[in-house]
Amino acid sequence: MLRLEPRRAPSEAMIYATPFVAVALTLAAGCVLFALLGRDPIQAMYLIFIKPLTTLSGRAELAVKATPLILIATGLAVGFRAGVWNIGAEGQFTVGALTGGSVALAVYPAGGPWLLPLMALAGVIGGMAWAAIPAFLRTRFNANEILVSLMLSYVAVLLLGVLVHGLLRDPQGFNFPESRLFQSSALLPVLIPGTRAHIGAIFALVAVALTQLFMARHISGYQIKVLGLAPKAARFAGFCERRIIWGCFLLSGGLAGLAGLCEAAGPVGQLVPALPVGYGFTAIIVAFLGRLHPLGILAGGLLIGLTYIGGEAAQIALRLPAAAIAIFQGMLLFFLLASDILVRFRPVWRPRPRPTASSGPEPMPATTLAP
Amino acid sequence: MKFTWGRRLAAAVMVMAAGAVITGAFAQAKKTKVAFVYVGPIGDHGWSYQHHQGLLQVQKELGDKVETTHIENVSEGPDAERVVDQLVQAGHEIIFTTSFGFMNPTLKVAERNPKIKFEHVSGFKRADNMATSNIRYYEGRYVAGIMAGKLSKSNTIGYIASFPIPEVVMGINAAYLGAKSVNPNVKFKVIWVSSWFDPGKEADAAKALADQGADVLFQHTDSPAPMKFAEERGILAVGQASNMAAFGPNAQITALVNNWGPYYVSRVKAAMDGTWKTGDVWGGLNSGMLNIAAYGKKVPADVAALADAARDKIAKGEFHPFTGPLKKQDGSEFLKAGEKIADKDLSGMNFYVEGIDGALPK
Numbered sequence: 001m002l003r004l005e006p007r008r009a010p011s012e013a014m015i016y017a018t019p020f021v022a023v024a025l026t027l028a029a030g031c032v033l034f035a036l037l038g039r040d041p042i043q044a045m046y047l048i049f050i051k052p053l054t055t056l057s058g059r060a061e062l063a064v065k066a067t068p069l070i071l072i073a074t075g076l077a078v079g080f081r082a083g084v085w086n087i088g089a090e091g092q093f094t095v096g097a098l099t100g101g102s103v104a105l106a107v108y109p110a111g112g113p114w115l116l117p118l119m120a121l122a123g124v125i126g127g128m129a130w131a132a133i134p135a136f137l138r139t140r141f142n143a144n145e146i147l148v149s150l151m152l153s154y155v156a157v158l159l160l161g162v163l164v165h166g167l168l169r170d171p172q173g174f175n176f177p178e179s180r181l182f183q184s185s186a187l188l189p190v191l192i193p194g195t196r197a198h199i200g201a202i203f204a205l206v207a208v209a210l211t212q213l214f215m216a217r218h219i220s221g222y223q224i225k226v227l228g229l230a231p232k233a234a235r236f237a238g239f240c241e242r243r244i245i246w247g248c249f250l251l252s253g254g255l256a257g258l259a260g261l262c263e264a265a266g267p268v269g270q271l272v273p274a275l276p277v278g279y280g281f282t283a284i285i286v287a288f289l290g291r292l293h294p295l296g297i298l299a300g301g302l303l304i305g306l307t308y309i310g311g312e313a314a315q316i317a318l319r320l321p322a323a324a325i326a327i328f329q330g331m332l333l334f335f336l337l338a339s340d341i342l343v344r345f346r347p348v349w350r351p352r353p354r355p356t357a358s359s360g361p362e363p364m365p366a367t368t369l370a371p
Numbered sequence: 372m373k374f375t376w377g378r379r380l381a382a383a384v385m386v387m388a389a390g391a392v393i394t395g396a397f398a399q400a401k402k403t404k405v406a407f408v409y410v411g412p413i414g415d416h417g418w419s420y421q422h423h424q425g426l427l428q429v430q431k432e433l434g435d436k437v438e439t440t441h442i443e444n445v446s447e448g449p450d451a452e453r454v455v456d457q458l459v460q461a462g463h464e465i466i467f468t469t470s471f472g473f474m475n476p477t478l479k480v481a482e483r484n485p486k487i488k489f490e491h492v493s494g495f496k497r498a499d500n501m502a503t504s505n506i507r508y509y510e511g512r513y514v515a516g517i518m519a520g521k522l523s524k525s526n527t528i529g530y531i532a533s534f535p536i537p538e539v540v541m542g543i544n545a546a547y548l549g550a551k552s553v554n555p556n557v558k559f560k561v562i563w564v565s566s567w568f569d570p571g572k573e574a575d576a577a578k579a580l581a582d583q584g585a586d587v588l589f590q591h592t593d594s595p596a597p598m599k600f601a602e603e604r605g606i607l608a609v610g611q612a613s614n615m616a617a618f619g620p621n622a623q624i625t626a627l628v629n630n631w632g633p634y635y636v637s638r639v640k641a642a643m644d645g646t647w648k649t650g651d652v653w654g655g656l657n658s659g660m661l662n663i664a665a666y667g668k669k670v671p672a673d674v675a676a677l678a679d680a681a682r683d684k685i686a687k688g689e690f691h692p693f694t695g696p697l698k699k700q701d702g703s704e705f706l707k708a709g710e711k712i713a714d715k716d717l718s719g720m721n722f723y724v725e726g727i728d729g730a731l732p733k
Contacts, residue, residue: 055460057456057460061453061456061457064449064453065453161565165534165535165732166732174495174536174537174718174719174721175535175536175537175540175719175721176471176534176536177534177535177536178472178475181475194483196452196453263448263449266449267449267452267453268448268449269475270475272447272448272472273447273565274446274447274448274472275448275449276448277446277448277449277450308450309453309457312442312450312453312454312457313457313461315440315441315442315443316406316440316442316457316458316461317440317461319440319441321412321413321443322412322442322443322444323412
């Protein structure tokens with residue numbers, strides 16, 4: 001039977017090559033998929049990967065789509081490298097949008113240059129507060145942060161639903177579950193006139209740069225890497241695990257909260273129940289696609305963002321069903337995980353399994369993924 | 372390794388780009404480009420499916436004078452505006468956005484593109500180049516309510532509702548008033564699932580209602596899950612948006628079938644010959660935008676006759692489901708004897724009528 005055996009030393013080059021391999025395999029499999037659906041695969045690939053980049057509005061929309069992904073993934077990756085699994089960025093994103101947006105609604109219709117910084121602060125604090133719950137439960141009761149943070153995402157989405165159905169509902173909106181449109185001073189400044197590209201893109205770039213600097217130069221960045229690679233060594237060296245866990249959660253929660261606020265005050269301009277569209281979960285893919293490196297995440301976020309925007313273009317031009325695009329995007333994650341496993345394990349054919357053998361892949365391959 | 376893959380990728384991309392330029396050059400002919408945005412998958416067999424039927428009718432009747440496209444499963448959040456924008460960029464001249472949550476995104480794009488025509492379904496904001504339309508579902512719900520009131524043995528009718536917006540609230544009220552008109556003992560139980568399309572939640576709600584004694588189910592959600600559940604449980608149900616008889620051959624007593632085709636065709640034609648104007652259409656049984664599906668196997672002739680009579684009276688304008696005397700749930704009067712409700716009060720309805728238990732979610 002076919003078994004997976006761990007390789008003694010995964011090839012360093014292959015670890016960095018897998019995202020490219022995964023993208024190439026996705027392209028190939030995607031071509032087959034679209035051809036089977038009776039569409040011209042080359043045109044489909046052109047529409048998905050090239051067409052959006054040929055226009056100014058396409059590039060601006062890419063910035064809009066990639067901004068939350070990059071902001072969130074940058075924060076998550078820091079935690080992932082420490083072995084702190086914040087899976088609940090979706091919830092922190094939602095709460096950030098809620099707290100930040102509520103500031104605008106609370107002072108409506110007042111406004112001024114002071115409003116946006118206040119909203120951003122509220123958004124960051126909201127995201128941090130939501131992330132503090134799993135951090136507290138993990139450090140105090142050793143509760144599994146994967147489950148707690150994940151489940152809290154659903155709580156956050158329901159909380160947003162309750163509030164836009166009630167307290168924050170537009171008084172002139174015929175009971176429709178939406179807040180009123182934010183006053184103009186509560187909207188993020190647009191970077192390129194005539195498009196939706198907003199200042200959040202700058203936040204994302206700054207976050208990437210600062211995180212890169214922090215991980216490479218700061219002692220805490222070093223401690224985070226050690227904790228992830230060798231938890232026992234980290235404890236032996238006297239690193240405070242509690243502080244690192246708290247730090248990772250507050251950082252990733254704060255960035256997710258900021259991303260949420262940027263969505264609410266950016267492209268949407270109000271609070272709506274459909275505000276969370278899965279950025280918090282997609283960002284996990286982005287983080288791994290980018291090998292948990294801030295610069296890799298920048299590239300990964302742009303690539304994933306491109307498949308979303310290009311996927312819409314392909315639906316419009318080729319009348320592809322939405323499900324085909326979703327399958328195409330799903331294949332990227334599948335091929336990434338598959339090639340990651342093959343980098344760390346090698347398939348071996350054994351006629352008879354040994355009764356004591358147990359060398360299945362671990363569910364979370366992060367520690368060896370991190371360079 | 373990395374570089375070979377990178378190079379191959381680059382080569383592949385170049386080939387693709389070249390191919391697309393070539394294929395694109397041959398697809399030039401002057402057709403009116405029409406686009407539709409759906410909130411759900413076409414396969415919801417309900418709301419979005421019915422809009423897609425409208426698209427197909429446009430395609431069929433206007434043939435090669437139009438080029439249609441659609442994009443499904445568009446969330447009502449930050450993506451909606453980009454999708455509508457992309458449709459504009461792709462050269463579409465008239466764009467239908469078919470869910471309430473697309474209202475503000477559509478309006479934003481409409482303001483930026485005054486020459487493009489927009490048709491939004493179920494909203495209340497309009498512009499010179501953005502018209503709205505909706506269907507008077509409540510008329511059909513009143514008729515189905517009469518049937519449910521007659522057919523319920525437990526006198527308990529279950530109602531799976533989505534969001535407490537006026538359209539849904541008036542639907543519950545209309546169904547209740549219909550049932551009450553033939554069965555004074557009837558009780559309504561309402562479950563809010565906070566979604567337009569969530570087969571799992573809808574089926575759970577259907578089960579909870581049946582467990583509480585409901586033997587006829589209404590739904591104001593878009594999946595056939597409640598109908599399938601009713602079929603399995605051996606109770607009755609009213610289909611929503613589409614004819615759902617295939618999912619409940621025994622269970623479906625009737626269905627409210629949205630028929631967007633004629634309206635969509637007329638609007639596209641108007642856009643083509645330059646007579647398109649903004650406006651607000653709210654069509655009911657008389658307009659053909661709302662149809663009542665053929666009655667199910669378990670509907671006896673006397674109930675069918677009652678339903679037919681009510682349907683015809685409403686269609687001819689002889690009867691309005693919201694005719695006084697009517698009181699709100701709290702006992703206060705809102706329609707005097709003989710008074711018909713005004714459309715503006717109906718389109719902002721945010722209260723239950725007297726007799727319905729429970730509170731609207733706030």
